[in-house]
Amino acid sequence: SYKLTQPPSVSVSPGQTASIPCSGDSLENKYTLWYQQKPGQSPVLVIYEDDKRPSGIPERFSGSNSGNTATLTISGTQAVDEADYYCQAWDSRTVIFGGGTKLTV
């Protein structure tokens, strides 16, 4: 079955750029989504269709997808961005989640 792999943790200093990778076989051939989840809260969609931001998501969130890796980038990272981030794809009528990455600011 298809698998998405994320690093367990990423650290970034406030104001710097955070990059969170998500890898999967030929992932560029699938759409990748990203969700943010803060402790005790439900996940929130922050990127869909590889690089699109839903209404209300700050411009500092961006996404890309090339080769075997999709990347969530947070520019000018703020303390409020500290959370778990999950990538997601869809394969053979099945939803696949990455294992999640804890972003520490």
Add this chain to the structure above:
Amino acid sequence: QVQLVQSGAEVKKPGASVKVSCTASGDTSTNYDINWVRQATGQGLEWMGYINPNSGNRGYAQTYQGRVRMTTKTSIGTAYMEMSDLTADDTAVYYCARGISVDKSPGKGWLYYFDVWGQGTTLIVS
């Protein structure tokens, strides 16, 4: 703005069954699926399956086939997830989420994402 409101926390004994509800309110005119995702404490998100309230079509992750049943009652805008033969490993927060599918052919094919999530229902099996 669509909202998904889930039923309250449950405590069950091993071997029992549980039924969790998810009620949609607001603009529900878009064709969508209701998906169920669970998260054990300190763990990641795990997709369980989906049901389409309009067509009744449903699909389950292989792990849950035979033990989970997803249904809807469209008259009251509610979806249900019922799971049987509970064990301690089923202790988790269960989320419903609205799944939106868009055919992007001839590009990458289907885009499928969750744009609205319920607040989560805690299940403790003990």
